Every structure is written in C-alpha cells, then in structure tokens.
Amino acid sequence: MSVLVYASSSDGKFKKSSFEVVSYGKKVAEELGIKLIALTINANDVTELQNYGADTIVSVNNTALNEFNAKEYASVIQQVAESKASKVVVIDSSIDGLYVGPLVSVALNAGYASNVVDAPSSTSPFVVKRKAFSNKGFNNTEITTENKVIGLAKNSYGIHENLVAASVENFEASVSEPGVKSTSIDKAIGKVTIADADVVVSAGRGLKGPENWGMVEELADVLGAATACSKPVSDLGWRPHGEHVGQTGKPVATNLYIAIGISGAIQHLAGINASKVKVVINTDPEAPFFKAADYGVVGDAFDVVPQLISKLKDFKAQNS
Amino acid sequence: MKILVCISHVPDTTSKINFTDNDTNFDTNGVQFVINPYDEFVLTRAMWFKEKQGAAVTVVNVGSASTESTLRKALAIGADNAIRINAEPKDGMSVAKEIAAVAKEGGYDLILAGKESSDYNGQMVPGMIAALLGYNFVNGCVQMDVDGTRVSATREIDGGSESLQTSLPLVVGGQKGIVEESDLRIPNMRGIMMARKKPLTVLESSHPNNATNSVSFEKPAPKGAVKLVAAENIDELINLLHNEAKVI
Numbered sequence: 287m288s289v290l291v292y293a294s295s296s297d298g299k300f301k302k303s304s305f306e307v308v309s310y311g312k313k314v315a316e317e318l319g320i321k322l323i324a325l326t327i328n329a330n331d332v333t334e335l336q337n338y339g340a341d342t343i344v345s346v347n348n349t350a351l352n353e354f355n356a357k358e359y360a361s362v363i364q365q366v367a368e369s370k371a372s373k374v375v376v377i378d379s380s381i382d383g384l385y386v387g388p389l390v391s392v393a394l395n396a397g398y399a400s401n402v403v404d405a406p407s408s409t410s411p412f413v414v415k416r417k418a419f420s421n422k423g424f425n426n427t428e429i430t431t432e433n434k435v436i437g438l439a440k441n442s443y444g445i446h447e448n449l450v451a452a453s454v455e456n457f458e459a460s461v462s463e464p465g466v467k468s469t470s471i472d473k474a475i476g477k478v479t480i481a482d483a484d485v486v487v488s489a490g491r492g493l494k495g496p497e498n499w500g501m502v503e504e505l506a507d508v509l510g511a512a513t514a515c516s517k518p519v520s521d522l523g524w525r526p527h528g529e530h531v532g533q534t535g536k537p538v539a540t541n542l543y544i545a546i547g548i549s550g551a552i553q554h555l556a557g558i559n560a561s562k563v564k565v566v567i568n569t570d571p572e573a574p575f576f577k578a579a580d581y582g583v584v585g586d587a588f589d590v591v592p593q594l595i596s597k598l599k600d601f602k603a604q605n606s
Numbered sequence: 607m608k609i610l611v612c613i614s615h616v617p618d619t620t621s622k623i624n625f626t627d628n629d630t631n632f633d634t635n636g637v638q639f640v641i642n643p644y645d646e647f648v649l650t651r652a653m654w655f656k657e658k659q660g661a662a663v664t665v666v667n668v669g670s671a672s673t674e675s676t677l678r679k680a681l682a683i684g685a686d687n688a689i690r691i692n693a694e695p696k697d698g699m700s701v702a703k704e705i706a707a708v709a710k711e712g713g714y715d716l717i718l719a720g721k722e723s724s725d726y727n728g729q730m731v732p733g734m735i736a737a738l739l740g741y742n743f744v745n746g747c748v749q750m751d752v753d754g755t756r757v758s759a760t761r762e763i764d765g766g767s768e769s770l771q772t773s774l775p776l777v778v779g780g781q782k783g784i785v786e787e788s789d790l791r792i793p794n795m796r797g798i799m800m801a802r803k804k805p806l807t808v809l810e811s812s813h814p815n816n817a818t819n820s821v822s823f824e825k826p827a828p829k830g831a832v833k834l835v836a837a838e839n840i841d842e843l844i845n846l847l848h849n850e851a852k853v854i
Contacts, residue, residue: 400729
C-alpha cells in the first residue's frame with residue numbers, strides 16, 4: 287500500500303508545484319500510515335524530492351516520453367500505481383495535470399476530485415475540499431472508491447520541507463504508439479507564464495489603448511511577474527488571448543495579483559479569486575474590485591503605476 | 607461525420623451562489639440556467655462542421671426534465687436533434703459513463719464538450735469519456751480541423767500552444783479559440799421556431815455507479831475590508847506588501 291504522487295518536470299527540472307504535490311502526498315500518506323512514492327518522468331535531479339518527504343522515488347527514463355502525452359503519461363502512472371499498490375494518486379491541477387487526471391481515474395477505476403485545496407478533512411470516509419462554482423464556493427467531496435485520484439490546486443496546500451532519506455528505483459514503463467502526436471510547440475522563451483508566476487500584473491480598459499502597456503510590462507519586469515489582461519482587452523485585440531484571465535480565460539492562483547484599470551466584473555473576480563493578495567489601482571472608487579481586493583489605490587494608473595515602478599526599483603535595490 | 611456535443615446545464619455566470627438544506631444543496635432559487643459557456647464554443651464549432659462538411663449534430667445532456675430548456679436552446683442554435691439521459695448527474699464519472707454508453711451506441715465519430723463546466727470546473731467528463739471508449743482525446747483545444755478521419759488540432763499549454771495530429775474517433779475538450787467569442791451563435795426567431803419541431807429523445811439512465819458523493823458546500827471566507835492607500839503615498843503600499851502581506 288502506498289500513496290503515489292506524480293511530480294511533473296519541464297526540461298528535466300521540477301516546478302514548485304511538484305514540491306507542493308509531494309508535500310501534500312506526504313500529509314495523506316502520514317494520515318493513512320503508509321509510504322509515499324514519488325514518480326518522475328525524465329527528471330534530472332530526482333533526489334530533490336526527498337526534501338519534501340518522498341520515501342521512494344520511482345524514476346522513469348524513456349526518450350519516447352520526452353514530450354508530454356496525456357495518454358502515455360496516464361499509462362505510466364497507472365503502471366507504477368498498480369505495481370506499488372497505490373491507493374491514492376496525487377497529480378497537480380496544471381493544464382497537463384488536468385489533461386492526465388481523468389485518464390488515470392478511469393484506468394485505476396478510481397474516484398477523482400480535481401482542484402482540491404486542502405488536506406483530506408477525514409480519511410475514513412475520505413473527504414476532500416475542492417473548488418466549485420468558478421471560485422465562488424467549495425464542495426466537500428467524498429471519494430467512495432477503493433482507489434482515489436486527487437488533483438491538487440496550485441498554491442493551496444503549500445510547500446512543506448520534510449527531509450527523509452529516499453530510495454531511488456528505476457522503472458521500465460511500457461510505452462505504445464500514441465494516438466495523438468505532437469507536431470510542434472509554440473512557446474515564448476524566457477517569459478514568466480501566468481501558471482508559474484508568483485506575481486501577476488494585469489490591466490484592463492482603464493489603460494485606454496494597447497500603446498500604453500509599456501508601463502505594465504515594466505512593472506511586471508521589476509516584480510518578476512507575468513502580465514495578464516481583462517476580457518474586454520483581449521476581445522478588443524489590445525493583448526493576446528493567452529493573457530486573458532477570468533472565468534472564461536486563464537485562472538490565476540498567485541501570491542500577488544495587481545489589477546490596473548480593471549473594474550472587477552464578477553466573471554473576472556471568479557477567475558482571480560484564488561490569488562492570495564489582491565491589489566487594485568483604479569480611478570473609480572465605486573469599482574467592484576475594491577470590494578474583492580486587499581489593498582487599493584484610488585488614482586489614475588498613468589500617475590500611480592510609474593510611481594510604483596520607480597519606488598519598487600528603489601525598494602528592490604535596498605533589499606537585494 | 608456524426609458529432610455528439612455534450613451540453614451542461616449550469617447557473618448563469620452572473621448568478622449569486624448560495625446553498626440550502628444545511629449547506630448540502632445548491633440553492634437554485636432565482637438562478638437562471640444556461641448552456642455552459644465552454645460548451646457554447648464547441649457547439650458553434652459543430653455548426654461549422656455541419657454547414658461546411660455536412661456533419662450531423664446531436665446534443666446530449668444528463669439531467670432531469672428541467673434541463674430540456676437548455677437542450678432546446680442548443681437545437682435553436684442549429685443542432686439537428688437532442689438526447690436527454692434521464693438521470694440526476696451525481697458526479698463526473700457517472701455522467702461520463704452515461705454519455706459513453708450513448709456515444710458508443712450511436713456510433714459518433716467526434717464527441718465535443720467544453721473542457722469544463724462553469725459549476726464544478728472539474729475538467730473530468732471529456733477525458734473520462736475518451737478513456738472509457740478508448741478514443742483519442744485532446745483537451746484544452748483552441749483550434750481543430752477534420753479531413754476524412756485525420757484531425758489536426760491545437761491545444762493551449764502553459765505559455766503557448768501545441769499543434770497535434772490525431773484521428774477519429776476523437777473526444778475534444780474545447781475552450782475559447784475553437785471559435786472566437788464574436789462568432790458564437792445566439793438563437794434567432796427562426797431557429798427557436800424550428801427547434802420546437804426537432805426531435806428531443808429521452809433515454810433511460812444506464813445506472814452507472816458514482817465514484818464520489820457531494821457531502822457539503824462552503825462559501826469562501828468573508829474578506830476583510832480593502833485597505834486604501836493614497837495615490838501620493840505609494841511608499842506605504844510597498845511597506846504593506848512587504849511587511850504585512852509579505853508578498854514582495
């Protein structure tokens with residue numbers, strides 16, 4: 287019996303969400319009194335995972351798995367889960383994690399809860415809390431099947447160090463010819479993505495035109511942040527669709543979300559609500575965003591943002 | 607090409623979310639139900655396949671009779687016929703099994719669904735249908751074309767997109783981009799009149815087991831009032847973010 291976590295990696299390196307998934311798996315394993323196994327696929331320094339409590343690290347290395355493929359990755363997770371008698375499998379709720387999750391669930395005949403935000407409130411019955419209604423509520427869900435799959439929401443449980451001495455095993459996974467083949471990947475190099483960012487700087491129609499985004503990018507640069515935008519801005523073509531955050535755009539669950547010139551429509555707030563600290567800058571004190579934010583500045587973005595950039599630069603210079 | 611479009615019946619995105627019966631049920635009082643916004647994108651794409659490539663389009667929903675208004679809307683947008691599987695949707699797995707059984711029976715080549723529904727946001731059902739049927743599966747799909755049985759598709763990835771090649775039979779979890787929002791179809795009067803005459807078949811449930819139960823609901827913890835900082839005092843904002851919120 288074991289808990290299995292799939293610690294995803296990109297170009298051989300783990301992301302922070304992988305450490306969070308391992309931390310979470312450790313908690314579940316402790317509650318159940320069983321071992322934690324971490325599965326890695328083509329990752330380099332797999333021993334990093336013992337810092338977060340992995341008792342065993344199962345390392346799969348296969349060039350046929352160099353590019354993510356949902357069906358093949360689900361099959362690898364299934365093979366390891368079956369060989370290790372894993373009762374609970376934990377996967378992150380990234381774009382790829384949510385692609386793989388339902389496939390693993392069917393393969394293991396397991397009940398599946400995605401976007402889970404907390405450790406199980408009870409393990410018998412097995413109850414987890416997950417996001418629902420586009421961040422306007424939570425659902426406590428009991429998984430009734432013997433095998434269980436959990437998709438952990440990003441930035442929800444946190445990373446908890448828990449150093450153990452892990453054993454590392456290599457695992458020969460069988461891989462078949464994929465039915466869905468990747469032909470090319472189009473990705474901006476060296477840009478912080480909204481999914482990975484600790485800070486997101488987002489702007490709306492209050493900026494009046496695409497030519498005014500220089501200061502948004504500069505502020506993001508100072509903070510090491512990703513840039514995002516409201517729905518009207520992407521609909522108007524001022525910014526690419528990939529930057530649209532909100533209920534029908536990308537979800538944001540970051541440490542700090544700065545909204546500039548965004549009024550805060552209910553659909554926008556639903557998409558960004560999972561962020562820990564929200565700052566709003568808006569000329570209109572009646573903008574609904576002020577009700578959802580932690581900190582607010584009533585003022586003109588064209589006055590406030592340049593000040594913020596210059597003062598943050600001073601702050602960074604003093605604190606680095 | 608036979609296309610099956612999965613339609614979720616969900617609260618309108620502007621709905622206030624409340625719970626009743628000691629927080630065990632969603633309060634439908636005063637809530638307007640609509641076609642899941644993610645499903646609207648794939649339904650419109652299905653209309654394109656119908657008009658350009660002669661596809662036949664069936665819409666399907668798992669739900670009680672109260673969801674038929676939503677299926678009629680999908681018919682008014684242009685679907686040829688509708689199926690309602692007569693069951694209360696209990697969880698993602700049971701809904702996927704209900705739809706997979708109907709999809710297999712009907713011999714559909716392409717099953718389209720929004721990648722998630724705006725009520726439970728689980729992103730479960732499309733992938734589960736694909737896995738249950740052993741069909742190919744593309745999630746987060748933002749573009750797709752079909753040529754015979756060959757399919758080229760693009761999916762969203764972190765920070766970009768990935769181009770894919772696959773083939774029918776196929777399940778797609780779609781999102782904005784598969785058609786643009788400005789191209790979404792809204793029912794017109796003629797469509798609404800025609801929808802009344804289109805077949806809406808009610809099928810009995812295949813009674814699959816559910817794998818999860820809803821125990822209770824919670825609302826997010828109430829948030830404290832916003833702390834306002836004067837526009838002339840940006841130093842204070844930086845101080846609060848550093849010392850109080852500890853995020854910079």
